[in-house]
Amino acid sequence: MIFNTEGYVKKFTDMMSEGLIVIDHESKIQIYNEKAKEIFGINHVQQISHDRGVIKPGDIVIIGDNSIGRDDGNLNSKALECLGIYDNRIEKGDALIAIGIFNEAGVSPVYEILKSNHLERTFKLKTEFLDIEIGVVIDFLNKIITIEVDRQKFSMNYINAIGHMVILDKETKAMKFYQSQGYTARDESLNNILKGKKYRGKGQDSEILNVIGKDIFEIHRGSKTIQEFYEVAKGKNISYLEEFKEINGFPTMCTLLPVNDEENNRIGAALKVEDISEIKRVIRERDEALQDLEKIEKQLKEEVILKETFPKIIGESTKMEHIKKLALKASRTNSTVLILGESGTGKTILAKAIHENSKNKDKPFIHVNCGAIPDNLLESELFGYEKGAFTGAKIEGKKGLFEMANEGTIFLDEIGDISLNLQVKLLQVLQDKSFYRVGGTEKVKVNVRVIAATNKNLEIEMTEGKFREDLYYRINVFPVLIPPLRERKEDIYPLVETILPKICKKIEEESKRISAEAINLLMKYNWPGNVRELENILERAINLAEGNTILSKHITLNIKEVDYNEDGMIPLREAMNNFEKKAIERVLNFYKGDKKKAMDALKISKTTFYEKLRKYNIE
Numbered sequence: 236m237i238f239n240t241e242g243y244v245k246k247f248t249d250m251m252s253e254g255l256i257v258i259d260h261e262s263k264i265q266i267y268n269e270k271a272k273e274i275f276g277i278n279h280v281q282q283i284s285h286d287r288g289v290i291k292p293g294d295i296v297i298i299g300d301n302s303i304g305r306d307d308g309n310l311n312s313k314a315l316e317c318l319g320i321y322d323n324r325i326e327k328g329d330a331l332i333a334i335g336i337f338n339e340a341g342v343s344p345v346y347e348i349l350k351s352n353h354l355e356r357t358f359k360l361k362t363e364f365l366d367i368e369i370g371v372v373i374d375f376l377n378k379i380i381t382i383e384v385d386r387q388k389f390s391m392n393y394i395n396a397i398g399h400m401v402i403l404d405k406e407t408k409a410m411k412f413y414q415s416q417g418y419t420a421r422d423e424s425l426n427n428i429l430k431g432k433k434y435r436g437k438g439q440d441s442e443i444l445n446v447i448g449k450d451i452f453e454i455h456r457g458s459k460t461i462q463e464f465y466e467v468a469k470g471k472n473i474s475y476l477e478e479f480k481e482i483n484g485f486p487t488m489c490t491l492l493p494v495n496d497e498e499n500n501r502i503g504a505a506l507k508v509e510d511i512s513e514i515k516r517v518i519r520e521r522d523e524a525l526q527d528l529e530k531i532e533k534q535l536k537e538e539v540i541l542k543e544t545f546p547k548i549i550g551e552s553t554k555m556e557h558i559k560k561l562a563l564k565a566s567r568t569n570s571t572v573l574i575l576g577e578s579g580t581g582k583t584i585l586a587k588a589i590h591e592n593s594k595n596k597d598k599p600f601i602h603v604n605c606g607a608i609p610d611n612l613l614e615s616e617l618f619g620y621e622k623g624a625f626t627g628a629k630i631e632g633k634k635g636l637f638e639m640a641n642e643g644t645i646f647l648d649e650i651g652d653i654s655l656n657l658q659v660k661l662l663q664v665l666q667d668k669s670f671y672r673v674g675g676t677e678k679v680k681v682n683v684r685v686i687a688a689t690n691k692n693l694e695i696e697m698t699e700g701k702f703r704e705d706l707y708y709r710i711n712v713f714p715v716l717i718p719p720l721r722e723r724k725e726d727i728y729p730l731v732e733t734i735l736p737k738i739c740k741k742i743e744e745e746s747k748r749i750s751a752e753a754i755n756l757l758m759k760y761n762w763p764g765n766v767r768e769l770e771n772i773l774e775r776a777i778n779l780a781e782g783n784t785i786l787s788k789h790i791t792l793n794i795k796e797v798d799y800n801e802d803g804m805i806p807l808r809e810a811m812n813n814f815e816k817k818a819i820e821r822v823l824n825f826y827k828g829d830k831k832k833a834m835d836a837l838k839i840s841k842t843t844f845y846e847k848l849r850k851y852n853i854e
């Protein structure tokens with residue numbers, strides 16, 4: 236057969252993606268393909284070259300060894316004496332960084348040891364040695380040892396252990412040898428080099444290590460797997476398929492097969508080798524991909540849960556997702572929730588949603604708009620009254636909203652509007668879960684979950700003495716701040732999509748779609764009235780649109796709030812008004828709402844100041 240020649244065997248085996256080594260029964264290598272050479276570093280591509288040679292007295296030796304005696308040709312403290320290191324504390328398994336002069340007295344070595352039971356991530360030494368800048372880093376985490384000499388780096392990766400070394404010439408101080416992958420195969424272990432063994436040259440012109448015909452033990456010394464390999468070649472009957480084996484410090488996955496001739500006599504053995512470090516990398520990448528996938532799935536599940544849990548709360552922005560997550564947590568506890576946000580941001584629907592998802596969802600949800608009920612009535616509304624408590628009262632007395640909400644939720648909307656007097660009573664209910672009806676002498680006990688909401692800044696109200704500090708801390712247990720719509724414009728489109736058909740249905744109009752220009756206009760707007768304003772603007776647009784599409788001309792916006800940045804055209808008066816409004820707001824913010832300080836800073840009279848607040852609707 237024409238292919239049955241050595242040249243073709245090499246050609247074909249070099250095509251394999253696994254390493255293949257075949258030896259005869261005399262342990263001579265018959266096949267050693269390219270991949271095997273790559274795995275064991277025999278064909279290692281070397282960027283930096285040096286000539287062949289041998290270590291000489293006076294040469295400077297730099298060592299980085301992560302585990303003494305493990306993969307450095309059995310280096311020990313005795314062997315290190317050639318560098319002037321006499322230290323019997325150095326034991327097998329310790330990490331060592333050492334710089335010293337080979338077989339020449341006069342200059343003390345610099346070295347450090349890290350005992351084998353250390354827990355360090357890195358081990359470093361940086362020094363100037365005979366005017367040469369030298370740094371050695373053993374990175375245990377990423378398994379890499381780097382020796383740096385005058386900014387030139389020599390790095391070696393390892394799986395279990397390596398003995399890394401760089402030698403500088405005595406006279407020229409130039410690098411004459413550095414350790415690289417495959418040193419076992421080249422018989423260039425750290426210990427051997429220090430014992431005066433010749434080393435090969437590296438780089439483009441260096442000789443290629445020809446392994447065919449060589450004894451397998453010359454290339455792979457002291458490996459149990461290779462010993463077994465040889466025994467099979469001699470006649471022993473063992474074979475295995477894809478087992479994890481370590482060969483000269485390289486973790487591999489091996490398949491060992493006997494090779495017999497036509498008469499079934501053993502003539503050798505074949506070893507197929509896969510690079511585990513490669514497999515490990517693939518497994519790690521797969522694990523990372525799986526983890527990412529899990530994260531995405533979890534996120535998706537969370538999004539689905541949130542969507543299902545709060546179907547009425549529209550918004551896919553990260554800010555709104557966060558709010559929904561908080562709301563989900565809030566619905567699982569019974570603590571008091573404080574919802575903060577500008578008018579129309581959705582505080583009420585969020586409060587309802589929290590109730591609807593709590594375990595008391597079948598119990599009452601009582602919405603009290605504290606700002607809408609006159610203060611003198613609010614107390615009797617909230618706590619009820621006894622027979623004949625006051626003129627105009629019902630004869631039989633009346634249950635208050637707290638009693639009506641028993642076992643369920645009471646939603647105290649606009650809590651910032653209640654009087655100081657009532658705040659004291661409210662505090663008592665929150666503390667004792669009991670209260671007196673107006674005109675009553677007996678305590679009424681209730682079990683109510685309280686959700687409060689306000690568009691006011693309660694901290695400012697507190698500093699102005701309008702809101703009690705103790706009540707504030709009582710209700711601010713679980714705060715949820717809904718951001719204004721202008722800060723989450725991504726929510727506009729999904730909101731429009733949900734709101735449009737709802738309004739059309741409500742006002743019995745045929746369903747309408749919205750044009751891209753109209754949406755663009757909505758995106759430019761500042762939304763001082765938030766989602767409620769969006770609902771109103773859409774309702775008006777539906778009424779104005781004759782056809783079934785809402786165009787930009789149907790959208791009526793408060794012109795002052797349109798962001799004119801894009802075309803820059805704006806009447807001067809409007810520009811001045813906008814500027815004035817922003818200037819006042821900025822100063823107010825700076826003084827955290829302190830009006831006195833703000834008007835002083837703006838250098839305007841009290842009357843003008845309040846006039847402007849009213850004009851620009853600043854609270």
Ligand SMILES: Nc1ncnc2c1ncn2[C@@H]1O[C@H](COP(=O)(O)OP(=O)(O)OP(=O)(O)O)[C@@H](O)[C@H]1O
Binds near residue numbers: 549550577584
């Ligand atoms: N995320 C949202 N998804 C769907 N509709 C929303 C959303 N946010 C607000 N809305 C709608 O906008 C309108 C105003 O919302 P809501 O009454 O809850 O606001 P609010 O913050 O309580 O306002 P105020 O402070 O003026 O009482 C309601 O019709 C509500 O359904």
